[in-house]
Amino acid sequence: MSASELQDFDIELQLLIDAIYLKYHYDFRGYAQxxxxxxxxxxxxxxxxxSLSQLQDRVLREPAMLTAMMDFLTVQVSDMFRDPAYYQALRRHVVPMLRTYPSLKIWIAGCSTGEEAYSMAILLREEGLLDRTLIYATDINGQALQKAEAGIYDLDRIAGFTENHRRSGGSSSLSDYYMAAYGRAVFDKSLRRNIVFSDHSLATDSVFAEVQLVSCRNVLIYFNRSLQDRAIGLFRDALCRKGFLGIGAKESLRFSDHSNDFVDVDREYRLYQKKDRAGDGL
Known part of the structure; x- marks a missing residue:
């Protein structure tokens, strides 16, 4: 693509994103170009x-197109216990603090099709904390949320999930949590009782609850700097005093406007803790 063609493409892309925002109120203007x-x-x-102009015309005139487009506007790549060392770090650094609360609220932001939400629920059950925990799992993709709530995954993915779970420090067998039938694995409804799946946009919506842990992994990398700062500000505001934030392996708070609001808990695995009001951190 020549420089001129790229410029035209970017103009059409901006018009498409603006059109989606103006008509449907989904805001992708802060996503990485x-x-x-x-x-x-x-x-x-x-x-x-x-052309993107033709695509824009269809999106504006065919409401069903937006639903189909959401899988392209949002990134739906996930696995259960993805990056197992992250979950080991949660068990090591965060779970002991979570045990001190009589009840817990955890926010999985950008939950996609639910793999991380179920991973968190299984971890908490293994640690004896699930019964007193409410997990908010949010995303802007309605179709992804429906899949997440169903808790059904292709059976050929289960071997990878199982290996990740083992490497995450799992103390049980992943097979304890699902039933296999007709090439699918259906996860136990008892896990879903503690999860609320809900629509929420990090670009436009506000904080909805006070939580002890926010886990938002491999989402910020798709945002520009301004939207990253907005999202991290939401996480800071949602977290209780000395609450924890976990982000993706390729993400960092280092250049955020809110970096001074957190201290490192495990820099390698991107775990942070919100400073208390006195600013003494841990």
Whole structure:
């Protein structure tokens, strides 16, 4: 793509994102440009459109198109116990503090199709904490939330989930938590009783609860700097005094406007703790 063609593409991309915001109130204006370019090129092929202007016309005139487009506007890549060492770090640094609370609220932001939410529920059950915990699992993709709430995954993914669970320090067998039938694994409804799946946008919505832990992994990398700061500000405001924040392996608070509101708990595995009001951190 020539420089001129790239400029035209970016103009059309901006118009498409603005149109979605103005008509449907989904705000992707703060998403990273390079990532949006890649995903919209894939959308052009999927919907057999020759240009983003043609795609925009369809999105504006065919309401069902927005639902189909959400899988391209949002990134739905997840695994159970993804990056197992992160969950080991949670068990080591965060779980002992969580035990001190009579009741717990945890926010999984950008939960996609639910793998991280179920991972957290299983970890908490193994640690004896699930019965006193409410997990808020949020995303802006309605179809992803429906899949998450169903808790059904292809059976060919279970071997990878099982290995991740073992490496995360799991004290039980992952097979204790699902039933296999017809090529699918259906996770136990008892896990879902402690999870609330809900629509929430880090770009436009506000804090909805005080929580002891926010886990938002591999989401911030798709935001520009301004939207990253907004999201981290939401997490700070949602966290109780000395609450914990976990982010993705390729993400950092280092350049955020809110970096001074947190102290490192485990820098390697991106775990942070909110400073208390006196600023003494841990």
């Amino acid at each position: 390079a990532s949006l370019r890649r995903r919209m090129r894939a959308a052009l092929l999927r919907f057999n459109c020759s």
